[in-house]
Structure formats: structure tokens, C-alpha cells
Amino acid sequence: MSHGSRHEPVMADLVCELFEPIQEGTLVDATFGGGGHSLRLQQVVAPHVRIMGIDRDPAVGERAAALGFDFIPGDFADIERLLSAAGVENLAGVLFDFGLSSDQLDDPERGFSYHRRGPLDMRMDPGSGLTADQVVNTWDCRSLARVIARYGEEPSSRRIARAIVANRPLADTLALAEVVAAAVPAALRRKGHPARRTFQAIRMAVNDELGAVRTGLEAALGRLEEGGRCVAISYHSLEDRLVKQRFKKGGADCVCPSDLPICGCGLTAELRPLVNGSARPEPAEVEINRRARSARLRAVERLAA
Ligand SMILES: C[S@@+](CC[C@H](N)C(=O)[O-])C[C@H]1O[C@@H](n2cnc3c(N)ncnc32)[C@H](O)[C@@H]1O
Known part of the structure; x- marks a missing residue:
């Protein structure tokens, strides 16, 4: 280390x-x-x-x-x-x-972790640009689904996007993780946390x-x-x-x-x-x-x- x-x-x-x-x-x-x-x-x-x-x-x-x-x-x-x-x-x-x-991942204040409560931020440079909050709480359902499908390679992207929009405003990372987890049917869950791919996708969009x-x-x-x-x-x-x-x-x-x-x-x-x-x-x-x-x-x- x-x-x-x-x-x-x-x-x-x-x-x-x-x-x-x-x-x-x-x-x-x-x-x-x-x-x-x-x-x-x-x-x-x-x-x-x-x-x-x-x-x-x-x-x-x-x-x-x-x-x-x-x-x-x-x-x-x-x-x-x-x-x-x-x-x-x-x-x-x-x-x-x-x-x-x-x-970065382990600091809850940065908002990258689906295990810990933190702000919906996810910016690598916290001084500039789009935040995860803007993506999660303002993007339309289609844009959200597209990003989650493309960057997250998530088969339940549309279901997740609809759940996010229906539960707005989402206050923090754990609120997002819970909504995503509830939207992914048990039969479609892959290995790891059900929100992992969605968090990855939003992070990739936030930081281009x-x-x-x-x-x-x-x-x-x-x-x-x-x-x-x-x-x-x-x-x-x-x-x-x-x-x-x-x-x-x-x-x-x-x-x-x-x-x-x-x-x-x-x-x-x-x-x-x-x-x-x-x-x-x-x-x-x-x-x-x-x-x-x-x-x-x-x-x-x-x-x-
Ligand atoms: C996987 S870590 C690198 C770890 C490093 N190689 C080490 O041994 O500690 C990736 C780092 O790249 C930075 N990073 C990611 N995208 C970047 C970009 N577009 N421009 C500059 N830094 C970036 C992140 O902020 C992060 O600190």
C-alpha cells in the first residue's frame, strides 16, 4: 500500500x-x-x-x-x-x-459507494461539472435508461430508470441503491450488489x-x-x-x-x-x-x- x-x-x-x-x-x-x-x-x-x-x-x-x-x-x-x-x-x-x-470509492462523502450513505455527487473533480444528483433527479427516463444500459451493461436498465423517476427526489446514495435494488427482479440479478452496474454507469456519465x-x-x-x-x-x-x-x-x-x-x-x-x-x-x-x-x-x- x-x-x-x-x-x-x-x-x-x-x-x-x-x-x-x-x-x-x-x-x-x-x-x-x-x-x-x-x-x-x-x-x-x-x-x-x-x-x-x-x-x-x-x-x-x-x-x-x-x-x-x-x-x-x-x-x-x-x-x-x-x-x-x-x-x-x-x-x-x-x-x-x-x-x-x-x-475515492471508500470515502462516503464522494458519493461513489452504494454501501455507505453519502451525497449523490460522484465527481472525480468535486469542483466542476455535472453531479450524480443532476443525473438521477433531473434526467428524463429514456436518457437514464440509455446510460444505464450502455455504461452499466445492465439488462434491467429501463425498469431501473422508471423506478428512479417514480421515486424522485432521491436524497442520497443509499436511497438510490435501495430503489435500484428493488427494481431488479431476483431472477435477473447477477453477481454482486444489484446497484453496482447502475452506480458505475452514472459515474461514467458524470465524469464523461x-x-x-x-x-x-x-x-x-x-x-x-x-x-x-x-x-x-x-x-x-x-x-x-x-x-x-x-x-x-x-x-x-x-x-x-x-x-x-x-x-x-x-x-x-x-x-x-x-x-x-x-x-x-x-x-x-x-x-x-x-x-x-x-x-x-x-x-x-x-x-x-
Ligand atoms: C485507479 S486510480 C489510479 C491509481 C494509481 N495508479 C495508484 O497506483 O494509486 C485512477 C485515478 O485516476 C483519476 N482519473 C480518472 N479519470 C481521470 C481523468 N480523466 N483525468 C485525470 N485523472 C483521472 C482518478 O481521480 C483516480 O485518482
Whole structure:
């Protein structure tokens, strides 16, 4: 466990192995969280590699400072602007460990937990944007159902959306969890708490998580220097699909027939995969850290232009 945080970094050995060859330059931990990955990386990358943290949760800044890391508060969707403002040009490495930290999840005041009473907030940056309260208590039934179905992959999405609308106003997280649980028929319940998928869906909508992954990943890859490495750990299939598609697109090389004198397709691979497909945590890690169970890690290296 890292200093001042309850969050256990996921697949940290593999993350370290993938970044270890970096000799110099800046390595950005774009989801600093508890700082667990950064602390581990500090032990393996060369001493002349500068590790810099980014996180949209302002509470993380204090932890990063206490641990002695350079830190930029902000959304990694704005990584282009954040790096320019910090005077950073090219990156030797960038790590994304998407989703929430245990510190955020376990703090009832943040409103992420369906086990503890708290405000309907769910913002990673409590200083800005849409709240869960707005989504839950003002969105129309169709929009709610769509988000719960898409981001939560919840088969009872319409039933849940109707129950939410019928029980408004919902005062807090436990009120929401109770309404959702009562709306899911016993026969359709899957493993875990019946409100888990709905909470996940609302959180993803509140923080526009997929939008941030799409924009942030693209911008970060654009900043990678030759030989620079990008590692992304996802916990949701839609998140992982975005990473997979972007890495695949970057790996596409000339598809012209070999007897064609010059390339007509214009494709040149810009990225080289560093793991075969995606890597999953070892069962031993999942046993110790349940939150690792849905993790999928993908990694690429930037090739010469
Ligand atoms: C899974 S935790 C990272 C944990 C970290 N790797 C560690 O070892 O402690 C994800 C972190 O990313 C942050 N985060 C999520 N989306 C973000 C975004 N779009 N921009 C910046 N930070 C984000 C969250 O606030 C959270 O602190």
C-alpha cells in the first residue's frame, strides 16, 4: 500500500517491467491516484527520468506533493494543454490506470459507494461539472435508461430508470441503491450488489469517462517520442475497446501487395505492441486485491516516424 493511500496499484510488476527500459525524459502518470504506480516506477526507471503526476481529483495533489512528485492537477483529456503549460514537450512514457481509486470509492462523502450513505455527487473533480444528483433527479427516463444500459451493461436498465423517476427526489446514495435494488427482479440479478452496474454507469456519465479516454489517449500518443511507451489499464469493456482500437490503428502497417513498386495505401505503423493482445492480473494478485479482477493492460511503443 502506498503512503497516505489505501489504493493498491494494479499489475505494478508488469507496469515497471514495461517502463524499465526508459533511460531519460519525462514519464507521466496520468492517473496518479494514491501514487502507488509512481512510487514503484521511481524504483525502476533510470534516475534521470522525471516522473510527473496528473489527476483530476484535487485531493490527489497534496498526496503527490507529500511524496515529492511533480504534479499537474487536471483532466487527462486536456493533457496537451496541461503539458504545454508545464513546459513539457515530448514524453518518454505515459501511464493510464483508468477509473477510481480505493480512496475515492471508500470515502462516503464522494458519493461513489452504494454501501455507505453519502451525497449523490460522484465527481472525480468535486469542483466542476455535472453531479450524480443532476443525473438521477433531473434526467428524463429514456436518457437514464440509455446510460444505464450502455455504461452499466445492465439488462434491467429501463425498469431501473422508471423506478428512479417514480421515486424522485432521491436524497442520497443509499436511497438510490435501495430503489435500484428493488427494481431488479431476483431472477435477473447477477453477481454482486444489484446497484453496482447502475452506480458505475452514472459515474461514467458524470465524469464523461469514455470521452476522456478517447481524447487523452490520442493526445498522449501524439506526445510520445520515438521509443516512448504508453501503458493503459482498463476496468470496463468499453474503455478497453477504445484502447484496443487506438493501439490497433497505430499498429497498422502497409497493406500493399509486395509486387507493387510503391506504397499506395499510405499506411505506416506508428506503434508497436509490447504485450500480446492484453495482459490480465495473475490470480494471486486478484486474491489479494479484488479490484484488480477486471483489469486489462495494453501497452505500445512509438516507432520512428
Ligand atoms: C485507479 S486510480 C489510479 C491509481 C494509481 N495508479 C495508484 O497506483 O494509486 C485512477 C485515478 O485516476 C483519476 N482519473 C480518472 N479519470 C481521470 C481523468 N480523466 N483525468 C485525470 N485523472 C483521472 C482518478 O481521480 C483516480 O485518482
